[in-house]
Amino acid sequence: MVGPAATLTPLARADGSASYQCPSTGSNILGSVNAPVELPGRRDALKPEEATVEVFVKPGTAPAGVGERYVEGIIKGVLGRLILGRERGYPRRGVVVTLATVGGDSVGRGDSYLTLLPALLHTALLALLSASVPLSMTFSATVLAVSDSGEIIREPSTEQAAAAKSLHVLAFSSKGHLLLNESQGAFDFETWEKVHQRALAICHGTSAIGSDGDVAMVEDVDGQPLEGTIRETIEDQVHRDYAWKIDAV
């Protein structure tokens, strides 16, 4: 299984940015983060002790519609609990996340965004890290489809998702909490529990947290855990950014 590919800070002018490609779902997302910024137009809506998180999702070919408003709400819900909006410099300011679909299938009227959602969430996370926005934890997300025969398909293509009986997006924090669950289609709770198990394995690997507090990365049938992919992307970037310092040593 080909894992996702991500690049940090491809955009020069944004405070932080990331691009993310997921080969199995065919999605390609470009995200940018500006934070902290003043939001003069929304002075009445700003919270006195916290940062305001704004998320914009732009579909690739069509103008944004009601579906985008809905996904923006979901992403805002996840990021809102992650961003430490009370850190110095953040209260009464805004964290503006813009996510654009560059490639892949566009989402039709009334269709769910579930196949794209993990890619959007990962892009947002990497862009936030690239912008050095203080976060309480990181997360990883995945989408799973349950076919008519009860088989669980990891990161289904658009056709597979359309034929599936139910579709699930789950996000786990780096500390093992279930951060987000979006399930649709008919299923029972036992199925969901299986999906939950599988998703946890995909995101975190099969082994639990090691004794030294670090997450032990274990390769299994699903390849490298997503958590590790994201970590490596960041590590690579940091390595490159601090190459002068490391070389000097």
Next chain:
Amino acid sequence: MTDRRRINGPPSGTRPAVFASSLKSASSISTARPRRQRQPDELRKIFLKTGLIPSASGSAYLEFEPSASLAAARSSPQSLIPPSSALKLACTVHGPKPLPRSASFSPNIVLTTHVKYAPFAARQRKGHIRDASERDLGVHLETALRGVIVAERWPKSGLDITITILEAEDDRWWGDAPDSHDAPWGMMNVLAGCITAASAAIADARIDCLDLVAGGVAAIVSDETPDGEPSTPKLMLDTDPAEHKSILSACVVAYMPSRDEITELWLKGDHSKSSLGTTDQNLSHESLIDGAVNAARGAHTVLAEAVKESAERFAGLPTGGSTV
């Protein structure tokens, strides 16, 4: 035209259903026109209740009694085409509240009225964006209310009045050709209902007013006699446009009974031709306005009752009721 903020239907648009019975010649269905069962000066019953929307500072819900034909159609449904309709609307008042930052200084309360039909309110599907007639209603309503509210008591404040019409009055009987009645007469009944409901909601929000203003409608109608001849014009109160072949003119007033003042008057139509030959004093403009005032007096009794209920609820609040 696609609206990006709403869910759109098929791009080619859709057509309203056409009923086979309405394609037949008009003569075969003319007997089905609903007949007015009330006396010329008898009003429809009004159901008015305040305080149904707790998140607003004041609210009212108003409903007209269904006409006899509609009530019959409801109890024993035969046809999917409703013979007439009965007004249903909800009114909310938000405020007094601070004006937005961008607004300039105002020594008086700034009144904003907003009237919107639900898409399913009328026989023809309404759009989501306010059209000219809805804006027109809003302006008429604002004039009617501006003269009632003691505006200088709240400087630098705003008051938002929003009316959602869930079911509107018909402009004409559905069997008539669309051009047989030239004017949207149903709007006048809607305005009268809006005025009465808004008045109740303002009182429910405990905004100081000079009086309870009530809306009333009267019209001069020329009905058909059973043998198809137009009868002599008559003055009727609280007309349902679906029940009449032709309305010559109509008048709606917003009236304050205790001060005997009119804050809004809207008179439409021309009955001078039909009243030329007669010496009937009942067909002057004065008598038309008097008729509307009488209708408003009738609505006022219902209004006073609803406001009394609202006041009792307010007085009883500290001892019982919910805290939130």
Next chain:
Amino acid sequence: MASAAPSVPPSLTLPPSQFARLQPHAYLLAHLSPPASSNQPSIRANGRATSQFRVTSANTGSLTHTNGSAVVRVGDTTAVCGVRAEILPTDDIASWSVSHSSSSMNKRRKLTNPAQKPTQEEEDPEDETHIQQLNLLVPNLSLSTGCAPGFIPGAPPSALAQSLSHQILNLLHSTRLVRAEDLRIWYQPPSLGQEDLERHNESEQMDVDAERGEEVGKDKEIKAFWVLYIDIMIISLAGNPFDAAWAAVLAALRDTKLPRAWWDVDNEMVVCSDAVSESRKLSLRGLPVASSFCVFEADAAAGWRAVIIPDAEEEREIEESARKGIQRRWILADPDGYEEGLTQERVCIVVDKEEGTGKTVIVKMEKNGGWAVDGKELKALVDISAQRWGEVKHILEQC
């Protein structure tokens, strides 16, 4: 209610209603975790138990100009839904001739799918594609009705209204509540003479090879579709708009009557019969019922410092302490506006029950905005939602 706010010191003469406004978080917390000495039960500020829903009532068919309508009140939240059916002639659909000839292909491809569920009778594989591709269901929710302060009337739909509209459309599609067959208007041409018929068949077999597989109703063609405009007006908003809106949509669709319609060859248009006796109701698939929850956290506003988040292991210890009587999180069913303002984490579960077996089927399960709800909590919430399903079913069947 005054007696239920034990945290107010007697010296402070502040009526509970003002305390609720000044210190909303502390007020709700005081209700949910009363001091052990007071012997008060843990109860929400609105007097409900944590898993208790508000009183729900429904009324259908009161709007004259609709094919189906419903008013649903969930506590102080009121949703009015009106369904209007209009006609979409297939001549108006630009891609109709193309998509129609390919539909038989679709059918074959789908039928090769090995896992056809035996429980659902006469499954129509074209159902979803027609409803979704032709936009036959058009739900729109409006909050610009003065339902709550903060929604400016006349302004375009807020992000909340847009996302609720989308959720309703998405749920209508994913539950396949409305059958496409109910929305089709067929035309059966008068049978031709025997000779003509044969010639007709021959020519058709030569022309359209793809349709060979269909043996019944060969000449029957779809002339038009019904398009259902489902408009929801939230008249009063006091929290949890989705449950009320969805219940209103469900009740209105159950009430919807479509007139008998046929293709009139002389007028070249679709004509309907206005006789009530000839009209038919929609036959809906199932009865999915939505239940929403929110999570109230004791330490949500614990100060200006960065919130230190315990990891999943520590979380379990917290659970242990919860059993000892120190509860820190409460899952509140059917939150009102006051509670929604104090919570971040939301759960929405839509369940249905299979006919016959009575087995609970989850149709949609969402949780977002926090980490208090995990697998175990979700399982409990599904059970509560299944119970709620019974209540709502009873209410909808009575109206």
